[in-house]
Amino acid sequence: MNPGKTMLGKIEAIARRAGAAIMEVYQSAGGMEVQYKDDDSPLTEADRKANAIITGALERLEPRLPVLSEESMPPDFAERGRWRSYWLVDPLDGTREFVKRNGEFTVNIARVNEGVAELGVVHVPVSGASYLGDIASGAFRQKAGESPAPIQVRKISEPGRGDSHRELLKIVASRSHPDFHLESVHKRLEAEFGEVELVNMGSSLKICLIAEGKADIYPRLAPTSEWDTAAAHAVLTAAGGEITDTRFASLRYNSKEGLLNPHFLAVGDRSQQWRKILGPIFDSAAAN
Secondary structure: OOHHHOHHHHHHHHHHHHHHHHHHHHOOOOOOOOEEOOOOOEEOHHHHHHHHHHHHHHHHHOOOOOEEEOOOOOOOHHHHOOOOEEEEEEEEEOHHHHHHOOOOOEEEEEEEEOOEEEEEEEEEOOOOEEEEEEOOOEEEEEOOOOOOEEOOOOOOOOOOOOOOOOOOEEEEEEOOOOOOOHHHHHHHHHHHHOOEEEEEEOOOHHHHHHHOOOOOEEEEOOOOEHHHHHHHHHHHHHOOOEEEEOOOOEOOOOOOOOOEOOOEEEEOOOOOOHHHHHHHHHHHHHHO
16 A cells, blocks of 8 residues: 555655644744633644645545534534544644654644544654654655555553563653643553653654554553544554553543543553453543
């Protein structure tokens, strides 16, 4: 399959255009003006420019499909709940990282069908790389100027085998949003798998690292919104992984009044007994 000739390739091209507009602001000599929304999240000119590019392009590409973006006013659930398929967009995921100028921000575009993130593109403006996923045809990483290369999650070596060459289990966690349950998760995973490496990163890049086999698990017991995860969720699923809620049911979209995700767990190796390993911690967190 050549994603460049499919819908996935068309969405990647739109995300890349938005990324170029973001980089114009990012690299501007005059700095960037930051405003704050009602939820205290930052908003910049880059968010607005990317949003205009993406929403306009999607409306031309698929006029019949609604577009739900973080930077657009969402319709009431009475209307939104009737959507079968729609585009779910975060024009600039990781605006806090953008403002810090650490490069860890992305453009997220997903197509959701019947609550499932079935197609997604996560573009990284600073590196020019894109992660592409279609649950019907697979996942890919595309470097700037190169053809897409297939990616997949990695398997975790069996614990307790005395394998000194086993790669350390890698947990990814948010750089800017603290998760007070992370220490408990970390300790439980160390008890199960031995030494564990913790990697802090911004935006949906955390999920993409799992999709390409460079990390294993991302526990998120803190608030996120549906546009934060949908595109990377499609990539991860296409690469062989999954995102579940803390009851270990697949994360679904546009199924309720609000647009906040439940707490979730993104994993690469689905064969592990994650419910047995982490279920007690999730139950405790929910009780508190």
